[in-house]
Amino acid sequence: MNQIQENSHSTIPSEVLSRAKKEIGEDDERKDATLKIIKEWLKKQPHLSCSQDDRFFLMYARGCKYSIEKIKRKIDLCLTMRALLPEIFSGWDAMSPNIQNALKYGIMLPLPGFDHLGRKVFVYRMGCFPPEKVKVEDLEKASGMVAEVLAYEEPVIFITGVVVIVDFDGYTLSHLTHRPLSFMKKQAKYFQDAGPASPKSINFIRTPTAFNAVYNLVMGIFNDKMKQRVKVHGSDFESLYKEVPKALLPSDYGGQGPSFVQLTDSWKKKVEKNREFLLQQQKYVADESKRQGKPRTTEELFGIEGSFRKLTVD
Template sequence: MPEAEGSCTLSPELLRIAREELNEDPRRREKDIQAVREWLLKQPHLNARTDRQVILRYLRGCKFSLERTKAKLDMYYTCKGALPDMFQGRDPQNPKLRSIIKLGLMFPLPGYDPQGRKVIFGRLGAWDPSKHKPEDLFKAAGMLFDVMFLEDEQITITGIIQANDMTGLTLKHVAALPLPLIKRVSTTWQEGYPFRPKGVHYINTPQAFDALFNLFKPLMREKMKKRVHIHGSNIEGMCKFFSREMLPAEYGGSAGTIQEIADEWLRKMDEHRAWFLQDEKHKADESRRPGKPKTTADLFGTEGSFRKLDFD
């Protein structure tokens, strides 16, 4: 549950982690939140959210560096303004988005791993490129992240783990992902979201996996490259990192079926529909930015620069 205004509901252990790993000082917390809020309100080009929950999330994601927090918030709202395909029309009642969410391509598993981190399970070969636009896949994933942040404060402290089953992935899937889109998504998620990614696990990696991974790897930060674990077809290897009880029934777990979990997250998105519709107005207006407006080329490079990422 999120913190109430001006109070803290985190456990003593999570507060300790926040102090030791994120430089969070309870005596300074509200002053830092207010400093970021005042800065946001002074930016003529930003129509930003200024509620405590969002600002605190970014402060934690930036280890309470005010300058990094400001830069990341600016980047997030700038990306929102620059990428309408990802951030406009985020209505959970949209049939295209509903059909993607119901596929269970990505969903958080219940509970946490032994280190208290949230595990996000992905099935990246379970979509049909002839039926679904990749832009809509990433839009639905961003909506899931937002609901997760709204409902689960712990992840801002302990971070997330990704666990991906690549069954069904083909070169047709890889070819359907435009290289400029991959760059835009990677930049937005890495530079604009206050994630604390702690590791990525892959199982059932077919031949096409190498082609996909070679697209994303050049865009990954060096520390994340060291946190990638590939387990072949051995789910037991992945289960050394988190409990089998967290897994869907299809993987021998007791967390319910994939469809049940996907339907539960669709219900959560429906509950936040008003938030999503209202959130569309929160973005940057480059015509009002002091100094030189930022272009998509400034943010994501030009299409020609992506060609070196092509696969064999």
Template sequence: MVGEYVCTLSEELQKRAKEEINEDPERRAEDIQHIRDWLKHQPHIKARTDDWTILRFLRGCKFSLQRTKEKLDMFYTCKSLCPEWYKNRDPQDKKMRAILELGTCLPLPGYDSRGRKVVLTRWGEFDPSHIGLSDLMKVSLAVLDVWMEEDEQASVTAMVMVEDCGGLTFSHLATFTPTFAKKASTIIQEGYPMRPKGLNYINTPAAFDTVFNIFKTFMKEKMKRRTHFHGSDLDSLHKEVPKEVLPVEYGGTNGTIEDIKKYWLQRVDARRDWLIEDEQYGVDESKRPGKAKTSADLFGIEGSFRKLNVD
């Protein structure tokens, strides 16, 4: 068996996995093998086929075999059709390093009261005249990929996001184009198995509504319902995300941003070989059965904006 899975979950989390995401320990190995066999018969997909990678996707799709196949295909298709986010992810690269040191994407230590991982993003930390949004996304996705590879609990309990928009200027906001919004929304919602349960915006500038309305066009309905705006009100944020899991800079008791930045620098460095090796996985559209997919198929926005204008 390839990279055989060994469960590290507590009994309580195993129970939750059964109740919330339909995981049957007696059928788990069979389900993993079913997906592995399916991947072997997809001439266009070159995928990781270890137990853990497949299991993460099964969990993210609540053990629906059909949805797992669709999500895996989408994940590897996005990787290949979006090379600017998935190629050259060496954390020792000078540019990558500079962005990593900003700490724009930080999964926080521990979990919230429901056992979920909280991921903090700090969009106002980069200088748009020196750093492009594609480079920022490349680094953010590298951190998220390392986190998901190393965190079994979150594969069951899901995640919550805190988006700090403090420091965002018009120059920042101008880089968040409809094309970027569509691409990011497609990859995160359709490609990743991480099940976001809450989206919390804090420190939003006046012009933020314009940008959010673009993103909202591409958001699933359930994600719109899980979105909360807190302005600069930390008390409001703490009602959704407890102080115990937030850094001191956000009125919390969970270490400092500096400590958390250092931790993720170390983790990404430790996974350098894994990140570099990961670049080989993706799709070869010339081998896809039926019609090849293009960036326009996945990330095209024309139809969405006809709809937006009517609204």
């Protein structure tokens, strides 16, 4: 496969770049012009501390189909929400005991390769951990770190999209109470409104009775476009195979890919390898005291119910 160098760290296949030109109008001239405009705009936003890595800006440029105003809104919202969610986006030290403990469960696992439509598939395992042995905040920090590494290593996902499998195997009432609905609401809001990658398909599998509360919450938050992309397969793996090629799936699902144990070990090592990068990434947030105009609040963005305490992070 022909590879075109995006920068010193990542490559995008030439056929995917051709697809980007056709679907979102990307070419070198538009890309360079957009990067210049966004970087100039950021200089006038004293409240935003932002990575200057072109890959960050291109995530949003591609995810927003090169709409300049939408890119600005999304970057601002991303950094604002990250500042208001320290329970997810701070304490990103891969070698700290709490993160080491969380990583060993493999709650969020991107799968190797891409599906038949060029999309990245990842599995989010809601019941794979003992609730009494790990904090929900640590699990979400670890998941956020995995997602951050994936985003920078595989920029193709912002052109082709992602597919999410949410696996409820082992999910109990203890897991539901371990992760308050207010927490899940915040996660879903960030995922839908501030994340640069738009999921093309969200697949719920192995769903127990306790799943209903989660499903109702998520569907109450998602916009109409996202709702149409949700599929509930239950325990019907043949139904899942119609959405995600069997060959790509982990051996745990009857597929030909690596097992969950192998994937967990692989991603734990990858996060550890990127420790310094992740420590830097956690610093990129909004400072509401410097915002020109009215500061944005947790209540405004997430609703007043279930507001979280601010966590002390060392």
